[in-house]
Amino acid sequence: MINQEYKKLLKGKSIIRELSEYATKRGKEIGYENVFDYSLGNPSVPCAKEFNEAIINIVSNNDSTYVHGYSPSLGITSVREAVAKSLNERFNMDYQTKHIFMTSGAAGALAHALRAVTKPNDEVLTFAPFFPEYHQYVNQTGAVLKIVPANTKDFQINFEAFENMLNKNVTAVLINTPNNPSGIVYSTKTIKKLAEILEKKQKEYNHDIFLISDEPYREILFKNADSPYISKFYNNTLSCYSFSKSLSLPGERIGYVAVNPRCTDSEILTTIFGQISRGIGHNCPASLIQLAIKEVLYKTSDLSVYEENMNLIYNKLLELGFEVVKPNGTFYIFPKALEEDANAFCMKAKKYDLILVPSDNFGCPGYFRMAYCISKEKVLRSLDVLEKFVKTEYR
Amino acid sequence: MINQEYKKLLKGKSIIRELSEYATKRGKEIGYENVFDYSLGNPSVPCAKEFNEAIINIVSNNDSTYVHGYSPSLGITSVREAVAKSLNERFNMDYQTKHIFMTSGAAGALAHALRAVTKPNDEVLTFAPFFPEYHQYVNQTGAVLKIVPANTKDFQINFEAFENMLNKNVTAVLINTPNNPSGIVYSTKTIKKLAEILEKKQKEYNHDIFLISDEPYREILFKNADSPYISKFYNNTLSCYSFSKSLSLPGERIGYVAVNPRCTDSEILTTIFGQISRGIGHNCPASLIQLAIKEVLYKTSDLSVYEENMNLIYNKLLELGFEVVKPNGTFYIFPKALEEDANAFCMKAKKYDLILVPSDNFGCPGYFRMAYCISKEKVLRSLDVLEKFVKTEYR
Numbered sequence: 001m002i003n004q005e006y007k008k009l010l011k012g013k014s015i016i017r018e019l020s021e022y023a024t025k026r027g028k029e030i031g032y033e034n035v036f037d038y039s040l041g042n043p044s045v046p047c048a049k050e051f052n053e054a055i056i057n058i059v060s061n062n063d064s065t066y067v068h069g070y071s072p073s074l075g076i077t078s079v080r081e082a083v084a085k086s087l088n089e090r091f092n093m094d095y096q097t098k099h100i101f102m103t104s105g106a107a108g109a110l111a112h113a114l115r116a117v118t119k120p121n122d123e124v125l126t127f128a129p130f131f132p133e134y135h136q137y138v139n140q141t142g143a144v145l146k147i148v149p150a151n152t153k154d155f156q157i158n159f160e161a162f163e164n165m166l167n168k169n170v171t172a173v174l175i176n177t178p179n180n181p182s183g184i185v186y187s188t189k190t191i192k193k194l195a196e197i198l199e200k201k202q203k204e205y206n207h208d209i210f211l212i213s214d215e216p217y218r219e220i221l222f223k224n225a226d227s228p229y230i231s232k233f234y235n236n237t238l239s240c241y242s243f244s245k246s247l248s249l250p251g252e253r254i255g256y257v258a259v260n261p262r263c264t265d266s267e268i269l270t271t272i273f274g275q276i277s278r279g280i281g282h283n284c285p286a287s288l289i290q291l292a293i294k295e296v297l298y299k300t301s302d303l304s305v306y307e308e309n310m311n312l313i314y315n316k317l318l319e320l321g322f323e324v325v326k327p328n329g330t331f332y333i334f335p336k337a338l339e340e341d342a343n344a345f346c347m348k349a350k351k352y353d354l355i356l357v358p359s360d361n362f363g364c365p366g367y368f369r370m371a372y373c374i375s376k377e378k379v380l381r382s383l384d385v386l387e388k389f390v391k392t393e394y395r
Numbered sequence: 396m397i398n399q400e401y402k403k404l405l406k407g408k409s410i411i412r413e414l415s416e417y418a419t420k421r422g423k424e425i426g427y428e429n430v431f432d433y434s435l436g437n438p439s440v441p442c443a444k445e446f447n448e449a450i451i452n453i454v455s456n457n458d459s460t461y462v463h464g465y466s467p468s469l470g471i472t473s474v475r476e477a478v479a480k481s482l483n484e485r486f487n488m489d490y491q492t493k494h495i496f497m498t499s500g501a502a503g504a505l506a507h508a509l510r511a512v513t514k515p516n517d518e519v520l521t522f523a524p525f526f527p528e529y530h531q532y533v534n535q536t537g538a539v540l541k542i543v544p545a546n547t548k549d550f551q552i553n554f555e556a557f558e559n560m561l562n563k564n565v566t567a568v569l570i571n572t573p574n575n576p577s578g579i580v581y582s583t584k585t586i587k588k589l590a591e592i593l594e595k596k597q598k599e600y601n602h603d604i605f606l607i608s609d610e611p612y613r614e615i616l617f618k619n620a621d622s623p624y625i626s627k628f629y630n631n632t633l634s635c636y637s638f639s640k641s642l643s644l645p646g647e648r649i650g651y652v653a654v655n656p657r658c659t660d661s662e663i664l665t666t667i668f669g670q671i672s673r674g675i676g677h678n679c680p681a682s683l684i685q686l687a688i689k690e691v692l693y694k695t696s697d698l699s700v701y702e703e704n705m706n707l708i709y710n711k712l713l714e715l716g717f718e719v720v721k722p723n724g725t726f727y728i729f730p731k732a733l734e735e736d737a738n739a740f741c742m743k744a745k746k747y748d749l750i751l752v753p754s755d756n757f758g759c760p761g762y763f764r765m766a767y768c769i770s771k772e773k774v775l776r777s778l779d780v781l782e783k784f785v786k787t788e789y790r
Binding site for chain 2: 007103111118141208251264279284
């Protein structure tokens with residue numbers, strides 16, 4: 001029989017996807033170059049050329065049964081080893097091969113991390129504004145996602161609300177820094193305070209609270225950004241990474257979980273992930289993609305355009321009187337809408353072929369998100385449109 | 396907190412994997428060419444060369460943001476369309492694009508199909524002998540796997556036992572034909588009778604019973620094999636396919652679910668799969684692999700060696716007095732052991748560096764599985780070893 005719970009989910013269509021579909025449809029009418037589509041976080045810069053070179057090289061110069069053969073369910077050992085080494089070199093960590101679990105992107109990483117450290121009806125806390133898919137990621141494990149209200153002053157953590165919401169049922173805290181949708185990086189000060197509170201509460205509750213750190217934007221940092229490596233500050237940290245954004249490979253579904261060597265059960269956590277894989281049909285990311293990623297662990301796409309775009313948009317927003325916190329990473333910006341109802345605001349913008357995402361689903365009403373992972377040329381053209389929209393509708 | 400349920404699973408290590416690891420270790424001592432490793436179903440023939448050509452061509456001649464960009468969660472539309480077309484042409488079906496859902500192999504396909512048509516505590520029936528991973532695939536959804544005892548005469552379905560086990564809680568039946576581990580293909584007569592019973596019980600129980608057909612060996616058929624396309628016989632069929640075996644691509648994690656256009660909710664089932672994907676971190680198979688598979692939908696690896704190997708082994712087994720049903724597909728054979736305890740039998744074989752898998756985990760004690768997806772040369776050398784083992788231990 002068709003599962004009615006999943007069927008019900010069909011009604012909760014993603015606003016981001018709806019707007020993106022609208023943009024595509026509108027593009028067919030007036031030319032996509034005339035639609036200023038800030039809806040989707042789909043990288044616009046090509047992947048590092050070394051990735052494609054690696055693909056061709058691996059396929060051309062190796063035995064086919066090796067390249068396309070079964071990967072162990074924890075990932076190809078040499079790839080895991082290389083990931084550990086690259087993290088150790090960059091962040092002065094001490095990961096070993098056994099601490100790395102290869103996944104199909106950050107979604108795959110979170111699916112394993114969340115299941116491993118929660119049980120049904122446990123609470124998982126996350127901080128607004130947050131990526132709306134977290135509802136699905138967490139709630140389909142059987143645990144329950146609870147949202148800590150935003151600190152809209154600077155989009156660091158609202159610690160007062162956080163401490164009020166902590167209770168014995170909380171077994172995991174999920175953070176995303178650099179943050180989608182705010183573009184804000186949690187400061188060293190924020191992470192230290194978070195770690196301190198979690199340490200205290202672990203003792204008080206006499207059980208582990210895991211910090212699940214969703215880090216797909218880790219490499220997209222702007223000038224002078226403070227960028228603490230989360231796992232250095234708290235032992236019970238599971239770092240969930242994806243190469244989607246840094247290498248512009250969102251379709252290839254490749255990432256990993258890095259288990260802090262000092263966390264509880266760190267010796268066996270990746271093998272527990274392996275057991276979870278059997279039930280959710282994950283098994284492992286594609287072997288060819290794993291082998292190719294190994295060759296570009298120290299590369300990124302040319303990410304400079306994102307900061308250029310951010311500065312153009314940020315300055316224009318200020319000029320037009322928006323309240324906005326300057327992002328220090330990602331390719332998102334999260335200004336306050338010019339009226340209380342961000343949906344109404346974004347609907348008005350649509351009339352100008354300006355596709356902005358209202359913030360209700362990010363757990364922080366009254367704001368909107370712009371994903372500026374589009375060409376600089378288009379950003380430049382959009383600024384006049386933004387000005388026209390604001391001056392016409394809100395003068 | 397670490398989830399204790401998953402932790403417990405660590406104790407249930409796969410006997411197949413244990414034997415395979417032993418074979419690898421033993422290979423390091425005496426040379427892998429001297430270990431007759433029949434443990435793993437890992438294809439030994441290279442993938443169709445057109446697959447590698449497609450990979451190189453796609454990467455070389457397309458825009459990187461297209462090739463590596465996000466795939467829709469149901470799969471790339473043009474790929475789904477091509478899969479539907481190929482199935483329609485080969486099996487005289489009438490699939491449309493909306494009936495095809497791209498997955499990371501058969502494991503991914505089963506993960507979605509099982510969740511979509513069962514709810515927690517429902518019963519899923521499967522038939523011994525069966526692939527032991529079905530326990531994980533089913534039980535981790537919340538439903539409960541029940542095993543219908545084998546018909547050891549010919550490894551078709553034991554209908555008497557099946558009818559006795561059917562009850563109102565059964566919402567799905569899971570079959571695997573051509574079968575791992577028996578190598579047997581369910582005949583048209585078997586499938587017709589199965590469909591007839593299910594139709595009758597759907598009416599009696601007044602609810603759907605879905606037939607989930609796990610078909611990774613569909614292309615590996617031997618001379619004169621009767622090979623009914625399951626979905627033609629029963630409307631509520633979800634066909635789960637993988638390219639792992641037919642194209643020797645097990646590492647690339649690529650397959651699909653094909654939803655029968657006449658099944659309940661056929662118009663929306665793939666979108667329900669899409670919702671399930673969000674929770675299990677599946678999203679979609681790697682975009683490059685999807686694009687490449689589209690180019691080889693009518694190809695297979697050179698599969699002829701499997702039938703040659705089967706005939707060599709089958710004849711030798713008969714000569715040595717084994718009771719064995721001749722396979723008509725796959726690369727497995729499933730003879731009766733020469734003593735009641737198949738584990739003891741396989742342990743004795745190990746002393747001859749002959750790696751055979753005892754059948755207890757396949758739900759059919761007293762038998763053993765040989766995965767003969769190895770080189771013909773090695774099969775030939777193994778026959779003398781098999782003879783020596785049998786004549787020494789069981790004369």
